[in-house]
Amino acid sequence: MDFFRHFNNSCSNKSLMELLEEHGFTRRDFLKWSSGMATMLGLGATFAPSIANAVENNASNTPVIWLHMAECTGCSESLLRSDAPTIDSLIFDYLNIEYHETVMAASGHQADENLENAIKKHAGKYVLLVEGAVPAGSSSFYLTLGAKGHTGEEIAKNACANAAAILAIGTCSSFGGIQAAAPNPTNAVPISKITNKSVINVPGCPPSEKNIVGSILQILLFGTMPLDNFNRPKWAYEHRIHDYCERRGHFDAGEFVESFGDEGAKKGYCLYKVGCKGPYTFNNCAKQRFNQHINWPIGAGHGCIGCSEPDFWDSMRTYEEPLKSHLFQSVFSGMGADAMSDKIGIGVLTLTGVAIAAHASIAAIKKDKE
Numbered sequence: 362m363d364f365f366r367h368f369n370n371s372c373s374n375k376s377l378m379e380l381l382e383e384h385g386f387t388r389r390d391f392l393k394w395s396s397g398m399a400t401m402l403g404l405g406a407t408f409a410p411s412i413a414n415a416v417e418n419n420a421s422n423t424p425v426i427w428l429h430m431a432e433c434t435g436c437s438e439s440l441l442r443s444d445a446p447t448i449d450s451l452i453f454d455y456l457n458i459e460y461h462e463t464v465m466a467a468s469g470h471q472a473d474e475n476l477e478n479a480i481k482k483h484a485g486k487y488v489l490l491v492e493g494a495v496p497a498g499s500s501s502f503y504l505t506l507g508a509k510g511h512t513g514e515e516i517a518k519n520a521c522a523n524a525a526a527i528l529a530i531g532t533c534s535s536f537g538g539i540q541a542a543a544p545n546p547t548n549a550v551p552i553s554k555i556t557n558k559s560v561i562n563v564p565g566c567p568p569s570e571k572n573i574v575g576s577i578l579q580i581l582l583f584g585t586m587p588l589d590n591f592n593r594p595k596w597a598y599e600h601r602i603h604d605y606c607e608r609r610g611h612f613d614a615g616e617f618v619e620s621f622g623d624e625g626a627k628k629g630y631c632l633y634k635v636g637c638k639g640p641y642t643f644n645n646c647a648k649q650r651f652n653q654h655i656n657w658p659i660g661a662g663h664g665c666i667g668c669s670e671p672d673f674w675d676s677m678r679t680y681e682e683p684l685k686s687h688l689f690q691s692v693f694s695g696m697g698a699d700a701m702s703d704k705i706g707i708g709v710l711t712l713t714g715v716a717i718a719a720h721a722s723i724a725a726i727k728k729d730k731e
């Protein structure tokens with residue numbers, strides 16, 4: 362038996378509370394976490410007991426298969442931690458992970474067998490998490506895996522066919538990511554393009570552990586969840602980075618970093634003029650942050666690069682300059698700070714981009730005159 366199966370069995374042999382207590386968490390911490398999750402998922406505090414109940418009673422019985430396609434493994438890294446685990450990462454450990462290539466010791470024929478057995482044993486019942494884009498069609502051989510030499514496309518199609526729910530974890534599996542950036546030599550596509558089943562996209566490069574675990578939790582609780590136009594869970598991707606950014610007051614006041622390291626940078630001014638794509642990007646990073654809520658890119662001094670939007674590698678270049686009049690896939694239906702992702706259609710953002718740039722420069726002029 363490989364290490365990871367052993368690891369999971371050892372986790373699932375323990376109750377959730379035993380596992381949490383082993384890492385220094387109390388029942389009170391767990392209930393506080395459940396309450397925070399209920400709020401984060403937009404369910405209201407009354408759902409906290411249901412969340413605690415779903416995790417304690419259903420999580421260890423839910424089979425999960427995690428596939429790796431063409432990717433960098435950053436999404437797994439975002440979730441799996443070897444030291445100082447969070448309650449989120451321990452809850453993920455507590456799920457019945459049947460297959461996860463990064464952390465299992467099996468290789469070659471044994472790994473192939475593990476996957477085949479898991480799919481057969483839990484057909485129609487497992488949650489499939491896919492990380493990475495899928496080189497497809499006549500280019501599918503660019504991703505050839507395992508002792509039997511199956512393509513990633515074959516493996517993913519087979520796993521999708523028998524899954525109860527499919528979650529695309531990260532921008533590569535959600536939208537193609539950097540693998541699909543022009544000129545896309547391997548014809549990489551998102552997982553949704555190789556199955557006719559519905560796929561929930563959890564994009565981000567990487568998505569935060571909160572967005573991964575929160576989406577799995579909603580599946581455990583309801584089997585599905587409200588999604589936006591790009592099939593992203595609304596609870597996480599409903600608002601723009603710009604709407605909750607800690608530097609927003611500086612944007613409105615026309616106070617901008619003009620170049621990295623200048624006086625404005627030292628004062629924490631807005632990063633729009635050095636390329637921040639927060640006004641065009643839907644994600645909850647400003648609220649949830651990364652690395653146990655410690656910090657996030659804008660907090661650390663670099664603008665948002667728009668990683669949770671489709672085709673951002675192509676449509677949001679260059680990363681350290683404002684967008685000006687580029688073309689985009691998403692377009693705002695309104696300019697308000699409460700513009701929501703489900704109101705956004707597919708189209709051209711040019712006018713909005715110009716309008717935001719104009720707003721920024723008008724505010725800057727006003728500021729200069731003061």
Ligand code: SF4
Pocket residue numbers: 602603604606607608609610612630631632633637638639640659664665
């Ligand atoms: S442009 Fe970027 S740094 Fe400035 S307020 Fe918006 S999200 Fe924050």
Ligand code: SF4
Pocket residue numbers: 565566567602642643644646657658659664665666667668669
């Ligand atoms: S701040 Fe922007 S680029 Fe960074 S992770 Fe969030 S959405 Fe992606």
